[in-house]
Amino acid sequence: MITYVARRVLASVPTLWGVATVVFVMARLLPGDPARVIAGVLASPEDVERIRQSMGLDKPLLVQYGYFLSSLLRFNLGTSAHTGQPVIEEIASRLPYTIELAAIALAIAVVVGLLAGIAAAIRRNTMLDLLISSFSVFGVSMPVYWLGLMMIIVFAIDFRLLPAAGAEEPTSIVMPALTLALFSLGLIARMTRSSMLEVLGQDFVRTARAKGAPIRTVVFRHALRNALLPIMTVIGLQFGSLLGGAVVTETVFAWPGVGRLLVDSIFFRDYPVMQGLVLMFGTTFVVINLLVDLLYAYVDPRIHYT
Amino acid sequence: MSKRFLALLAALLVLSSCGGSGPGGPKQGDKLTIAIGVDPDFLDPMRQQTTTIQNIVSMVVETLVFVDPDGKYKPLLATSWQPAADGLSWTFTLRSGVKFSDGTPFNAAAVKANFDRILTPDNICPLCGAFRAVQSVDAIDDTHVKLNLKTSVAPMLGLMTEVTFGFLAPSTIVKGTDNYKDQEKPVGTGPYLYSGDRVKGDHLSVTRNDQYWGAKPSYKTQMFKIVPEAASREALVRSGGADVILLPPASDIPAMQKDPTLKVILAQGDRTIFLAFNQSSKGNPLLQKPEVRRALNYAVNKEQIVKSILFGAASPMDAPMASSLFGYCKTGPYAYDPVKAKQMLADAGASNLSIKFIAPTGRYIQDFQAAQAIANDLTAVGVKVDGPTTKDWPSYLGTINVAPANSSVDLHLLGWAPGFLDASQAMTQFQSSQWPTKGLATSYYKNAEVDTLLAKANSESDQAARQADYCAASKLIWNDAPWIFLWVQRFPVVTTAKVTGVQTIPNESFYTVYASPA
Numbered sequence: 001m002i003t004y005v006a007r008r009v010l011a012s013v014p015t016l017w018g019v020a021t022v023v024f025v026m027a028r029l030l031p032g033d034p035a036r037v038i039a040g041v042l043a044s045p046e047d048v049e050r051i052r053q054s055m056g057l058d059k060p061l062l063v064q065y066g067y068f069l070s071s072l073l074r075f076n077l078g079t080s081a082h083t084g085q086p087v088i089e090e091i092a093s094r095l096p097y098t099i100e101l102a103a104i105a106l107a108i109a110v111v112v113g114l115l116a117g118i119a120a121a122i123r124r125n126t127m128l129d130l131l132i133s134s135f136s137v138f139g140v141s142m143p144v145y146w147l148g149l150m151m152i153i154v155f156a157i158d159f160r161l162l163p164a165a166g167a168e169e170p171t172s173i174v175m176p177a178l179t180l181a182l183f184s185l186g187l188i189a190r191m192t193r194s195s196m197l198e199v200l201g202q203d204f205v206r207t208a209r210a211k212g213a214p215i216r217t218v219v220f221r222h223a224l225r226n227a228l229l230p231i232m233t234v235i236g237l238q239f240g241s242l243l244g245g246a247v248v249t250e251t252v253f254a255w256p257g258v259g260r261l262l263v264d265s266i267f268f269r270d271y272p273v274m275q276g277l278v279l280m281f282g283t284t285f286v287v288i289n290l291l292v293d294l295l296y297a298y299v300d301p302r303i304h305y306t
Numbered sequence: 307m308s309k310r311f312l313a314l315l316a317a318l319l320v321l322s323s324c325g326g327s328g329p330g331g332p333k334q335g336d337k338l339t340i341a342i343g344v345d346p347d348f349l350d351p352m353r354q355q356t357t358t359i360q361n362i363v364s365m366v367v368e369t370l371v372f373v374d375p376d377g378k379y380k381p382l383l384a385t386s387w388q389p390a391a392d393g394l395s396w397t398f399t400l401r402s403g404v405k406f407s408d409g410t411p412f413n414a415a416a417v418k419a420n421f422d423r424i425l426t427p428d429n430i431c432p433l434c435g436a437f438r439a440v441q442s443v444d445a446i447d448d449t450h451v452k453l454n455l456k457t458s459v460a461p462m463l464g465l466m467t468e469v470t471f472g473f474l475a476p477s478t479i480v481k482g483t484d485n486y487k488d489q490e491k492p493v494g495t496g497p498y499l500y501s502g503d504r505v506k507g508d509h510l511s512v513t514r515n516d517q518y519w520g521a522k523p524s525y526k527t528q529m530f531k532i533v534p535e536a537a538s539r540e541a542l543v544r545s546g547g548a549d550v551i552l553l554p555p556a557s558d559i560p561a562m563q564k565d566p567t568l569k570v571i572l573a574q575g576d577r578t579i580f581l582a583f584n585q586s587s588k589g590n591p592l593l594q595k596p597e598v599r600r601a602l603n604y605a606v607n608k609e610q611i612v613k614s615i616l617f618g619a620a621s622p623m624d625a626p627m628a629s630s631l632f633g634y635c636k637t638g639p640y641a642y643d644p645v646k647a648k649q650m651l652a653d654a655g656a657s658n659l660s661i662k663f664i665a666p667t668g669r670y671i672q673d674f675q676a677a678q679a680i681a682n683d684l685t686a687v688g689v690k691v692d693g694p695t696t697k698d699w700p701s702y703l704g705t706i707n708v709a710p711a712n713s714s715v716d717l718h719l720l721g722w723a724p725g726f727l728d729a730s731q732a733m734t735q736f737q738s739s740q741w742p743t744k745g746l747a748t749s750y751y752k753n754a755e756v757d758t759l760l761a762k763a764n765s766e767s768d769q770a771a772r773q774a775d776y777c778a779a780s781k782l783i784w785n786d787a788p789w790i791f792l793w794v795q796r797f798p799v800v801t802t803a804k805v806t807g808v809q810t811i812p813n814e815s816f817y818t819v820y821a822s823p824a
Binding site for chain 2: 030031032033034036037038039040041042043044045047048050051082083084090093094097149152153156157160163164165166167168251252253254256257260261264266267268269
């Protein structure tokens with residue numbers, strides 16, 4: 001087990017190196033001059049050149065790349081070209097908001113999605129199933145942007161129940177979390193339903209029912225456990241797409257997380273912040289994939305990692 | 307709890323709920339919430355370069371001169387000023403008895419320390435521009451400062467209204483320390499204080515400076531909420547989550563104007579929106595002909611586009627600059643006349659004119675939507691329009707802000723707003739010395755006579771002569787038509803009916819210092 005984890009962690013190094021390289025190259029492929037953005041449109045060519053030098057952007061690309069990698073090895077993400085603050089501080093001040101948002105959204109999506117999927121599977125081809133399935137399709141297909149604005153109109157403007165935007169009040173999280181959860185919720189519910197249906201038709205379930213096991217035991221202990229592997233994969237992938245969906249949700253609800261920081265950094269051609277954030281997203285993906293793989297072994301004892 | 311204490315408490319509650327500073331005065335308020343679209347990158351007056359941020363910083367940091375909501379220059383930290391006869395120096399008399407909020411005095415030494423700082427070559431000052439003509443700063447005595455100039459700067463007073471040239475307490479900008487390059491906790495003399503109450507990406511608050519030398523504001527706190535999405539800002543002001551919002555979605559302006567719980571201010575602005583013709587040799591050669599450019603000015607139905615696409619948030623241009631600027635004189639308009647446009651194009655041998663057209667998205671009010679309508683108008687008079695296509699802002703700037711030899715489009719949409727209400731900055735668009743990459747005169751327009759007139763107007767100290775020179779230059783420019791002159795954008799601000807006294811300054815600034823509950 002430990003060797004397996006160690007191997008996986010080691011194997012993630014080339015992945016992250018790849019991510020770092022791709023973002024480094026892509027940032028520089030974008031047209032637009034970061035030094036000009038910082039110097040302002042009124043600045044003289046000399047001023048722009050001076051700023052370019054101070055940012056190290058006058059050096060050949062390979063030199064910049066070498067410098068970038070060697071800083072990375074020392075866990076130094078550099079300073080934001082846009083605000084002059086260390087990238088790590090910029091991210092650290094925003095990350096808790098995104099984690100809070102994504103975690104709550106994921107919790108809602110997992111709990112509600114699993115239960116709804118199970119209910120739909122057990123009561124398949126009933127009104128309940130139809131209702132849950134339609135709702136899942138709605139959740140998967142509604143654009144986050146539109147849904148967010150509709151929720152704002154209904155709950156903030158018409159009923160004045162929740163704050164329209166921002167993160168100051170304790171209830172501020174409700175709408176962004178629900179909006180963000182809905183897509184994953186729909187996906188998890190659909191996955192759970194189909195995976196459960198597959199398992200429910202199998203012999204061991206019939207045997208369990210035949211020996212008189214209570215329905216609850218059959219569903220949760222026998223069926224769900226066997227149906228869980230594909231669902232877990234979806235959930236793991238969802239956490240990543242929640243971080244992505246947070247970009248739009250954070251903009252609509254003015255939630256001060258890293259999603260908006262990423263958008264801002266792209267618009268300002270703030271290479272260090274772009275690089276830092278993409279690396280962070282990459283690392284998150286790698287870690288979550290690893291955790292999901294390890295959880296497989298827990299859920300299905302037949303899986304061993306050596 | 308004793309009965310007496312309860313009675314006192316009740317009395318206090320009654321008092322505080324009545325508020326008010328006596329009959330006739332504005333009511334006292336607790337907190338004013340203003341939703342803005344951008345998160346401040348720099349709060350250091352020297353380093354910022356965005357109007358919204360200037361608005362916030364100028365509540366904390368004051369300048370020598372103030373431009374009031376009527377666009378007039380008023381004394382602020384300077385009580386009077388005097389240019390030398392040759393225009394090569396300016397002497398300012400400072401207001402005495404003013405203190406920075408950290409208790410240190412505001413005086414000539416403080417002015418010198420600040421000006422020396424922004425002129426330090428290694429410091430980044432994106433908006434310093436014309437101020438770089440300052441050679442040295444002399445503190446004559448405690449209340450007199452003299453600026454010695456390399457070349458005369460006619461719009462010096464306008465310049466001195468910009469918060470870039472505002473004053474931080476010298477103790478907070480010590481040479482050799484990091485805050486000499488960037489001071490993110492500005493300590494000034496203004497009506498509000500900034501204590502660092504900020505969550506990046508979420509909000510920033512300033513609190514009333516009770517030691518302020520001038521009239522005290524009504525609201526104890528003003529909070530700026532950062533809400534990038536226009537529709538969400540609208541939701542905030544409609545739901546009571548904000549008292550004031552900047553730049554609502556243009557398409558909802560008519561509906562908000564009908565809502566009795568809201569007040570819509572379509573403030574006069576100074577931002578001209580235009581289509582710049584590429585007049586370099588890399589552009590379409592037909593665009594070198596003024597008669598072709600004039601024809602296209604007749605081809606665009608500005609009134610209709612302002613009405614139906616900008617929802618009234620602009621006024622068609624009738625001169626190369628906004629009417630709120632010193633130096634403006636009316637030279638137009640180009641009335642919509644597609645028949646005439648078509649005829650003029652035919653006469654100029656440009657019947658099968660073909661142009662490549664780009665426009666930004668979301669930079670100006672309804673920019674790309676307007677560009678699409680304009681493309682239709684141009685097609686209607688027989689022009690073959692390739693576009694409009696769009697790009698994100700840095701890419702866009704990277705496409706148009708290039709040396710003439712690298713230019714790649716024939717026509718692009720751009721907005722230009724001087725930081726202070728004077729023609730000098732507006733007219734850089736028509737100076738051949740300002741062609742990219744030296745400046746942002748992206749139409750590569752050159753008229754030697756205009757160059758001479760503008761150079762003269764930028765440096766002479768006789769204001770009447772300046773006015774005349776700008777006017778003469780404007781007439782030449784209008785006739786040369788280096789742009790399709792579109793409109794002067796208004797600055798939409800929406801407040802709830804519960805707030806009064808929100809003012810605007812015609813350079814896209816809001817002024818909420820003396821706002822109060824209605």
